[in-house]
Each structure stands twice: as structure tokens, then as C-alpha cells.
Amino acid sequence: SQKIEQNSEALNIQEGKTATLTCNYTNYSPAYLQWYRQDPGRGPVFLLLIRENEKEKRKERLKVTFDTTLKQSLFHITASQPADSATYLCALGWSNTGKLIFGQGTTLQVKP
């Protein structure tokens, strides 16, 4: 069956440390993968997109990797801050369609 799994429902880390979130999928062949941030009561906010032919993408303190052999993406937040506390969602996408398939999300709590 097809599924997307994100690591543990909640991740608690200390301020200043690197948070690493995992997204694994099975029986999908996405053209790209996206990461979103969602705060309570709000819609998801786009963070990064990585395509199937890319290994790594960076944006400021964010880094995402994409391994299509392992069917896995890792999302890193370096020098984490309490303001980074939120739910992070990974989503699979395909060419020529806006359809996204989302994981359940990982809630990150950064403690001062």
C-alpha cells in the first residue's frame, strides 16, 4: 500500500541544537517533495521544494535532502530557536498537477 510516514509525532530539542525531521514513503514515485510549516489554526506555509534529481537544498538555517533510492527526505533546522516550534509537514508532488500527498506531520518543540 502507499504511505508517507514522518518520524515520531513530537520532537523536543534544546535551543541552539539541530532538529532533524524524517519523511519516508513507500510505493510512490514523486517528481518532487515539499516541506511546509503549520502553526495552530493556520494554513501550511511553504518552506522548501526539492526535485527528484536533486540531492540537497538549503535556505538560510534550513536544509533538506532527498534520496529517491531510500525513498526518504531529511529536513534539518540548524541553530534552532523557540520560534521554530510548529508542526512540519512533508508532501509529495508530481509534474503537471498541484495535487500533493501529505504526511501526518511532526510537531517540533524547541525549548529555551
Add this chain to the structure above:
Amino acid sequence: KAGVTQTPRYLIKTRGQQVTLSCSPISGHRSVSWYQQTPGQGLQFLFEYFSETQRNKGNFPGRFSGRQFSNSRSEMNVSTLELGDSALYLCASSLSGGRRDEQFFGPGTRLTVL
């Protein structure tokens, strides 16, 4: 540039009624997708519209329908509401949908079915 807007923000209905939700995409965006978000199922894709045509559809019953107008604004309709339809309904817009497009989500419509 104005973001994606959704109306209404909150809605309370009773079982058996129908409801229409509206989404105005970012100016110039032609793809609009709808999602249902619940605590148990997470974010689930409902359907996508592009240039007034439904381009993709998720696994939801026929009670869920939508349409897109020539100005790219979109509506979704749910008929014969059930308790399980209570959820946050999100729409997202992008330029064309696909490999190069990030999607911009609206704040959502919170639907409660009593």
C-alpha cells in the same frame, strides 16, 4: 501581493444541510487545490482545478464537488453534510501546479457539523 483568501472562516451547519466554501487565489495563479484536514486523517487532497477544469480528484464521495471560475476563484460544495465532514478545509493556489511551483495556502474554513 494579497495572499489566498477563504470565506467564510468559520461555519456551523447541521447534518443533511449543504455548504459552499469560497477560495480566491493569488492574482495570476491558475491552479487551485482543496484539502480537508482532520486530527485523525491529516491533510487529504480533495481536488484540483486548473483553467476552470478539474485536473485531479482525491478519494472523496460525490457529495464533495467544486468548480473554478474564469478569474480562477474556486468554490467547493458539500451536500448532505455528515458529522464526519467537520474539518478545516484549506485551499492552495499555485501558478500552474507542478515541479516548479510552490503552493500558497489560505487560512482555511473551519466547518463544524452538528
